[in-house]
Amino acid sequence: MKRQLIILLLLPACFAACRKTDTSRGPVPVPQEVPAFFPTPAANIDNPLTQEGIELGRRLFYDKRLSGLNQLSCASCHHPDLAFTDGVALSQIGASGLPLHRNAPALFNMAWNSNGFFWDGGSTNLESQAFAPLTSPDEMHQNLFQLIDELKAVPDYVRRFEEAFSDGEISTGNIARALAQFQRTLVSAGSRYDRYRRREEASLNAQELQGLQLVQQRCASCHDGELFTDNKYHNNGIDADFSNEDAEGIYQGRFRVTRNPADLGKFRTASLRNLLFTAPYMHDGRFATLQEVLDHYDHGVKESTTLDPQMRQRAGQAGIPLDNNEKQAIIKYLATLTDTAFARNPRFAAP
């Protein structure tokens, strides 16, 4: 009998020994939000969303400790109330004070983009992207060693990294992962158009519906589907000459990344959602208003060898013909794609 007891006593001990390696109660998984009619999001196997990771990412996104001089956070150039743009063509609030080469893009519906971030796709995913603004001397210019020390000095961060990640470390990798998780939750699908599309609200008016039809006919080959972007790279004719190799080819578009001459002057299609928040427009913010954008498509398109064929809708010539009436209808329709609830969502706001 005694022997049996000893064996029985042994049992829990060896099970306990095993249990140690099971992570007892990890972070709480959160499914990727997928609005009605949206496609399947891009695969995200390496960095699943968790409550703790998302919340940590939000705090980091708004924390000025992430810049060398503790003067800038990600939100300094990506304001939530402007759909995470900054309202200027080329920001010069970075550490060097020099104007950036590109316009700060809106940040939403990025969970669907598997075709590269930045206007030229120079970053494969959000986990890698964060290192660019963090380290660039024209942006946050953060010494990454220092950042880790700074965050380790904050007990709240120590606890939050422990809760969010299995290794519990405050590391550059986990900083990038948390930021990426927060940014994948930035889903915008609450505009009047969306409510109309989901039949939650009465129809759009006649002019708006005319605009919708025009956009579907003439713009949707690139500004495709419910995301209003195909996330692909096109030359939409805003420039004709891409020979300027300065700043490591920043003016050459997608070519900078692929070195393929067929990609000269191509930039990633921007979404048509939230345009009322995201002026000025295009990768360098050259157009201040939607009227200017439509004037460009109508009669400003410049011919070049890489110009997208969809940019030649004027009987094979450069341009997408639009009369004034059509332009007004398109502008009215684009306004229905404004998601005010997104811009005011407390889940996305500064902690």
Place this chain on the structure above:
Amino acid sequence: MKKYFILAAIIAVAFTSCKKETIVTEHDGEATVQFDAKVNNNDFVLNQNITIGARTYNFKNLRYWVSNVALVQANGTEVSVPNSYFLLEETNAVTVQDGAYTYPASKRENVVVKNIPQADYKAIKFSIGVDARHNDNLSLQAGELSQLSGMTNVSWMWHTSYIFSTLQGTVSDGVSTKNFKAETGLNTNYKTVTLNFPEAVKINSAKSTNLIFGLDIAKVLQNIDLITNPNVGAAQASIMTTLADNYAGAFSVQLVK
């Protein structure tokens, strides 16, 4: 009696389910893998004039990633070294992030590989650079991968990824002298090298094994004209590919013991 038997069985199961964490193989061996940089048959040294062909070089640094190392057993079984991302280097101090901090001067040519299952080994396989999965996702950080060692930098940040290799210094043809910087990167330039040993070597706990491989910088620079093209990087795509191919062909077996 039967009861005891069942209990014993449960215990056995319980212990085997633990076993995963506690492999103690008595006969595992250890090997020191050395990557010895050379110029032809001489040692590679920094800050000294070295002649290769008609050019005189003065090297400031040599740094490259060796990844996904595997040892190949005589029967063909490949034993991969877990988390094998190693930064090999011979370098003066490196200014990182435009001067945000300095990476200290360092010489590192040895990698110690532990827990090698005892067997006869006939070859080694490794790659130069960082595989696509880790190159595309800087947050994964396996092995020695890090953003802090200056092997990702702002000029590469247009395509946020690792620099696979960098070789820097000055080069002179007697007429002009140029500062050069020859780097490789991008997934298409990830190259795998297999080196067969002259004869199979037994690795086990009885002795520590030494595997010494040479990297000949003269071969690395073959057909690369650094006077005409002192910067080799992503913007010089075809030269960069030649350079990456050169690295893959510049390793040789020196000693297996």
